[in-house]
Each structure stands twice: as structure tokens, then as C-alpha cells.
Amino acid sequence: MGYFSDITRGLSTAVKGLTVVIRHLGRRKVTRQYPEPKNEYILPERARNRLYVNMDDCIGCDKCARACPVDCIEIETVKSIPEEDLGVTTRFAKKKSLWVTKFDIDMAKCCYCSLCVWPCPTECIVMTEVFEFSEPKRENLIYHYATMDAAEAELHRQNRANYEAQANVQRAKQAADRAANAPAGPPSSTPPSSPPPSAASPWANKGPKH
């Protein structure tokens, strides 16, 4: 490129750039102030932010915890005993049969992927629009959703243990009765268990032996 055309090109493209930029001087600005004009920006309806669990509907099925890729949901349940009636969920009227003694979500771990929301059979775990929930301490970000306190949880656990103990006694008695009544014979032996599957190799079947 020639000496003079180099100079003219340099100057002319610089001037072109300057005109492009100066045109923006009076334009409407695109940045928004946060948080004052709240009405200016509304979160989209599908916004995925803080998790919320409606414990009235939770049946303690553990599906959300299993779906979570970062293991931020911890659920502990206790089976109810037949005399107890836990009611049904408000949505889908599913019958509850588990006491949810612990339902913790560590929002510091949560990656907001919403994978836990989808498998929920009662749609009780949802992502809400709340996004301002910073905390000075990380422990405060572990949300405890379980509605019962430790004493109540212990009570249910005790109830269940008692019930199971009773059931065991009953079952033992029944078994003893059956053993007494049934004609004596050799117990049917179980077939030899197959060897435990080794860490399966994808090459095991089709690859060459090495």
C-alpha cells in the first residue's frame, strides 16, 4: 500500500469510527439501574432461582435428591405406621406414607439446573423468583424445609421402631407356627449365586482378549 493512501486510509477510517461512536452520545441508554426501577425489569416467568419446597405436598420419595447432580438435597424419611394417617397431597391427591424428618437443601451447592423439579410427582419442589438471598455465613444457605422438630422426628422414629419390633415378633411367631405345622423337609437350597460382576469393561464382550 502506498505511503499516502496508507495515511488517508488511516485518517478516513478513524473519522468513520469517530462518527459511529458520536452518534451514540444522545441515544437511549441500554443499561438499567439495579435495583431501583423494579417495575422496569420483570423476571421471566420461567426464571430459575432459589428452590422452594412445599412440605405439605412432599411425599418423601427422594426423587429430587437422586436427580440432583451436585447432591445438594438431603432427605431423611421415616415410614409411617398403619394407624397414622398422613393425609393426601393437595395436588394429584397422592397418599403420603412417609414422615419427612429432614429435608435440607444447600443453596450454596445448588447449580440451578432444575433437574430436581421435573421428577417430582407432586410438583412440590419448585424454583422461585427469589434471587437476592446472600448470606454472611455459608451455613445459613442450608435451608431446612422439614416441618417437624427433632422431638417429633424422634417420636415418629420411635413409633416406627416399636411397630417394626412388634411386627418382627409377630412374624417370628407366625414362622414358628408355620414350622410347627408344616411337614419337615429339607429347605430348598438357593441356586449358587453368580459371581459378582466385576467392574464391567465395555471391551469385555467385543474387544479382543488382551
Next chain:
Amino acid sequence: MEQLGIIERLQSAFGETLGVWHASNSESAYARRMGSFFQVSDPARLLELAFFLRDEPALAFDSLLLLSSVDHGDGSLSVVYHLESTVYRHQIVLKITRPMAQARVPSVTSVWSHANWQEREAWDMMGIRFEGHPDHRRILLEEDYPGHPLRKYFKEPDFYHGMKVPN
């Protein structure tokens, strides 16, 4: 060139002894193209084979798409080479399987320079040595990191430089 053509070509050059050809066992057209592989049984001849694949005009595998490593969980490691020809647009997969104790294969960095970092990563993560690599260091982890994390039975250390490793 068709896949069968490539294998014939290779067998005529390297003989049947070099390895076993495995045609794909899947039905999908896509998997048929990518799923067939060539098991190299003799690592000593890998470099020679690599140069042949790259420089033979009818093959012209000028691009190493990916060099990956697999731990089979039964004490053997594999190195997998996905090759492609940008001239003929055909692909081939090479595999070398070695017992973990002898996880050494010749480096193909001199054939495809793309292998340079990929081999370093395979060494770093899987602990496969690449003989003749010009810069055989770890790439993602620290030089003094114990072990190779992508091995199936890797146990992460409890402490690293005196710091507790969180789980």
C-alpha cells in the same frame, strides 16, 4: 476410501500380524462410520503405522481428531486415536491396549502435533507414558500431584500440601 479399502491397504502394508480389525456392530449409519476400530497389537510399530497413515497418498490421515485414553477397570489401559483425512473425509480409529504396569506407547507428536497436549493430558489424567514426547510433563494438574485421577481406582489424597482435601 471405504473402510474396507483402508483395512486392505493397511494389511497389505503391515501384514495380518499387526492387529485385528473390528468392523462396527451397530446399525446406525453414523455409528458404522465412527464405530469401527483397528486394534494395534504391537506398540513398537505404532509410529511407523502412524507415518504410513499420514503419508500414504491414498490414505492421507492428516488430522488427529482426538487422542483419548480409557481405563478398562480390569488392569488395562487403552489409548484411542481418532483419525480423519481432510482430503478424503474418511475416518479411522486406532486402539492400543496395554496392561497398567506397562502403560507405555510411542508418542505420535512427530506425526500429528495435535498429539502434543493430548498426550500430556493422557499422561496427566491416566498415567500413560508416551515415549519420545518432546515435553513430557503434566498439563492440567500440578507436577507433584499424586497419582492419575482418571484411573478407575484412583483414591484422592486426604491432604495435599498440608491442606485438607474437601470431599
Next chain:
Amino acid sequence: MPEILERNIHSHSLLHASAPVHLPDRVEPKRLHTEEMVLNIGPQHPSTHGVLRLEVVLDGEVVVDVIPHIGYLHRCFEKHAENLTYPQVLPYVDRMDYIAAMSGEHGYVTAVERLLYIEVPEKVEYIRVLFAELQRIASHLIAIGTFGMDSGAFTPFLYCFRDRETILEMFEKTCGARFLYNYMWVGGLSHDLHPDVLPMCRDFLKKSRATHQEINDLLTFNHIFVERTAGIGVLDREVAINGGASGPMLRSCGVKWDIRKDDPYSIYDRFEWEVAIGSSDRGEPGDSFNRHWVRMQEWEQSLNIIEQILEQFPRQDATDVQSAIPKRLKPPEGEIYSRTETPRGELGYYIVSNGDVKPWRVKVRSPAFSNLSLLPLLSRGYLVADLIVILGSIDIVLGEVDR
């Protein structure tokens, strides 16, 4: 060693770190060598685009050698993936290439669907391609903007961000997340398209073309910018193929190679568009300017694709976007190497399945990793300022480099 081997090793000796350095002729005075100095650029530096550390050996201001140190953002995605079920891997995929999460997801779901032989509904494919292309534009906008910033122009960066914001808004409306979407699921999508998105898209097409022109005037054709980038960090065509370059980096060398055209996936074969390649109008093929220029052209081509998607988009289609999602994701035993074209290049997933719900091995061929490995080769013999320009033109995302 056979003679052929020796010859070939010698012919590629330039690629090795230990090879002698040949300074290009343009650095004058050639014979004035001073004591070498090691300059650490990064891990915290305005232009490393993340946590990358470059150990630069300098002779004056001339770069003698560059040793990239990566791994600061290493999260061992591949190990994680082995311990997660196939759908659970997706949030991690998002976090790999966080600038173009949709494209990364597209690559992953394509790979798993091929492993499972799943056919997804047409509408899903359209939405996927639409979003992948929008994401490509969004990612290129960042690449172009930061490249401008690396060369000293700050304003184009913000104009690019302004446009990217519109795209993110569309994503947010549809799936609720702006950045890490977890939107494309194996066999379908998490949500159907939001009704606002298609009109927004039409509006965006118009606005984006104007921005394209604006960026061209402001940056691409600016003489200072051309002078800064043209002929800098020239990547040879053969070296690029041999070194595993892909995406705009490979195309800028004049290689017409785009997975969307050459190994079509999804429904890319239904659209008409051009593969952008580098030219010698300004600079020479393979230089930093052409890498930028290819991105500018791809932006335009993506707009063309989006225009065609909007025309062909299945109307009044009541397809459930989740209809093809399998209840239980358990691929048969086998392995696959599946690749897609992300904004940074060829993103390949090598997935080995042993018939379990968790993959046995997932290996990612991340384009940024492969492209970055060429940096020492590109930048030897140039000045420090050029090194920054070259690094900016490669367009790396450290999340993807380190995985």
C-alpha cells in the same frame, strides 16, 4: 529408525518446544539480541480471558517463547461425568464452555442420542438449531468484543454486549436461565419455546445486522486495527490441520471445513449458507485479522440460518418437546465419537458406555484446548503486543480448556 521417520520428525521439529527459534524477518534489528527476560502474563491479567498463565520468554519486547500453563480452572469434568447419570452430566457440560453453553449442550445431547439411536421430533431440532445459532452469535460477539479490547478498542466490546443481552433474554424467557441453561435434554428440551421468542428473533435479526455494520465500521475496517492484526500470528494451513486447529481458527487459513456442512448433524443440511473462510483481501489467510474476519462473517451466516429457521419453523405444532425423552437413559454397550461445530470449533465427545446409566468414560475434544496448544507456535518472533492480539484472536474459554 527408518529413513521416512527421521525425515518426518525433522520436518515438524518447529512444533516442539525445544526447537530453535527462528525470528521472522519483520522484527528488526535481527541481530540485536539482549539478555532474555521471563515475563509472567497471568493467571490474573486483563487479557488472559480467564485464569491462564503464560510464561513468556522475551528478548527486549520480542517473544522468544511462550509456555502456556493451564489447569487453574480444572474441575475434572471427565471424572465427574463417570459418576453421574447421563442427564446429570448436562449441568456440567454447561459449565465447560460457559460462553456458549447451548452449543456445548447440543454437542453432548447429539452424542448421547447417537449412542442411543434416538430420533427427536422435528420441532425440537428446529429449536435446537435456532438456539445453537443464536448462541454462536452471542459467543462470537464476546470473541469480537474482547478481541477489540485486546487491541485497545473498548467501545465495540460494549456494543457487542448490548446485542448479546437480547439473545440471553430470549434464552432466559425460554428456559429461565441466562447463562447455564440445562435446556437441551437427551431426546428433547426442557421447555417449549416461549411465545415471545420468535417475534424477538425477527426483531433481533434486523438490529443485529445494523450492529454488524457498526462493528465493521468501528473495528474491522479501522486501519489501525487492520495494521495491528493483519499478518500477525500467521497459521499455516498444513500446520493448522496437523496441529488440530478447528473452527474459525482453521477456516481462517482458507480451509473450507465446517462440521455443520461436512459432517452434518441435527438439521443443518436443510439450510443454505456459506462457510466463511479467510481471505487475503486484508492480511493473509491464517492471520489474526482473518480469524476475526471469519467470526464477523459467521455472525452474518448465522443470521441467515436463523432467518431460514424462522421461515421454516413448524407452525401451530403441538409437538411435546419432551415426547422423545426416554424414561430411563441406559445406552447399550458401545462407544461413540460424535462432534459438533461450536463457536470455537470442533467439539467432540468420545463416550464409552458399558450399558449402565452412567457413562464409563467421557472424553471431550475441546476446541479451545486444541487451539490454544498452537499459541507458542503462532507467537514466537512477534512482539508482546502481538502476543496479546494472537491470544485474543484464538478465542479461548478457560472453562473449556481446563474442563
Next chain:
Amino acid sequence: MTAIYQALYEFISRFFSPSIITLVVTTLVYAAIPLVFILVYGLVAILGEMKISAWLQDRLGPMRTGPKGILQPIADILKLLQKEDTTPRAADRPLYRLAPWVAFIGSYAAFAALPFSVAYIGARLNTGIFYILSMGSLVVVSILLAGWGSDNKYSMIGAMRSVAQIISYEIPVALAVITVVVIAGSMDLQTITDLQAGGINNWFLLGGPKHLEGFGGSTNFVLVPVMLVAFAIYFIGSLAETNRVPFDVPEAESELVAGYHTEYSGMKFALFFLSEYASMFAVGSVASILFLGGWQSPLGDTMNGPAMGFLWFILKGLSFVFAQIWIRWTLPRFRVDQVMRICWKVLIPFGLTAVAAASVIAVAIQ
């Protein structure tokens, strides 16, 4: 002695009896006027840079401090005052501490010879323009001190680049100045300003005074292209001398983090910052004195006078500062070898041509 000095002297002599003390105090107060101006202008310029850059980029800019964020620079200064004043352990301490003061003194000293108005000039030197150019070169010393003293590689590279650049660019700037000096026949800034009295038509940018004897009268329009070239050279050179984009290679953010002031924090950084903005105004006002009539009104005798002189002078200076900000947020940065190439291969040949042409014309029309 200017009118303001005399007024001050009379005012201060009421409080001090010996005339020597009065003289000293008056001089100090008189000298403090540019300092106050620099401080006030610095705040305005920092806010201007933030706001204008934001508006050019479709942003709002600072909005929090005060109404529409106009108190932001004060908040920034307060923040800088509170900051820890760090010194690198391996720094060359005396040099490291000296550098920001040298930078500030250099740009402050340049203000001494600036004729703000007919009523105010710090020191009317008959080599005023020469003095300002040489004071501008003092910045080089401070940058080199900062770069060397910090014991930081980025600082050192930045300082080296800066020294090479500023020393080189003094030549085209001086050539452009000489073009005007040849026509004006004086290096005294007040004289040069006085010559351009009588409106825009008499500005040196448009050929110089047409109402005075010995300047060729209306035929001196032949000078216009020469003067335009000289003006362009001066403007480009002044951008380079103040390290502004596109010549900001010494503090190239994307390459050298912050160049020579990478290691500086707190007040030391603030001094560098302030001196940069002060020199921006200084070079802008020199351009306005040489080419745009200084404190003279562009409308001739209307709106002219000592008080309006201040206004016009500051307005012209600020418009140059605006142009520098505008350019900064538009153009990419040159590479260091391109900066030198432009200086030696473009500006200096053009500058020499302009000086030669001006000399010939000056001889011809007199």
C-alpha cells in the same frame, strides 16, 4: 504584571507590612491559582471521562454518588486517599516515591506559562512555548523513575516504551510549534494570542492575523493548508505525549496491566492520574493558543475581555480534552513499532515540510 497580580498585591499588603513578605505571599497565592484550577478541573475531567465514555457506549455511567453521579470523582478521590499506600519490597524506594511528584510538578509547572486571560498569566516568558515544551518533557523522567523504581517488569517495559515514544514525539510537536512561531515571530504565548485578536478569521489555523501589518493581509490564506497540517501534527503528537489512545502503549491495559504505574496505589496513583489529566488540558490549551486564538473570543470584540477570556480559554481547552476522550473510546491502540513509524516516517517529514513552507511563505508575504 497582570491585573490580577496587582489586585492581589494590593489586597495582601493590607495584612503584611514589609513589602518582601507581601511579595512572597502574593506570589504563593498567585501560583496557587493554577493548582486550584488543576484540582477542580481534575474532578470535572474525571467525571467527564466516565460520563462521556458511558454515553458513547450506550451506558449510563456512574449514577450512585450524588444526583446522576456527579459526585463520583470526589468519592474516587476519597477512596484513593484512604487506600493503603503500598511499596513493593524490592522497589528502589527514593525513586519510587519521587516519581509521582516529578510527574505532577512537570504538568503543574507547564501551567505557569499558560495565558488564561489577558489578566492572568503565571509568568510571561518571552520563550513561553519553549518552556512549556520542556516542562512537558519532565514527564519522561517521572515515568522512567516510576518504571525503574517499581521493580516490576510490566512497569519497566511500559517506561521504556514511554520514554522512546515521548522523546520521539517531541520532535513533530516542536516542528508544528515552530511553524506557528515562524509566522508569529514570537515564542511569547501572550503575544501569539494577541496576534489572533479579532475573531475566528485571524486564528492561525485559518492563516493568521489579516488585520496586522506584515502578515500579508488577506493574501495569507495560502498558509491555511500549512497550518492545518501543523495543527494535525500537533494534535496527534500531543496525544502521544500525554499517552492517550491510540498512543497509550506505555500503559496498554491489555498488555502491560497498567504500565509504569502498575505498582502504585493510593495518593501516589492519584498524583499520576491528576498529572495525566493536567497535561491533557495543558496540551489542549497550547493547541488553542497556537492555532485557535487562546483566550480571544471567536466573535471578535463581542464577548471579549479579561473575564470572558478565562471562559474562552477553558472552553477551548476542554473541547480538546473532549476530543481526546472521544478518540480514546473509539480507536484501537497502535503497536509500539507502529507508534515510532508514524512519528519518524509520517509526522516528522510532514512537519519539516510545514516548517519549510511556512518559512518560505513568511518571507514571501512580508
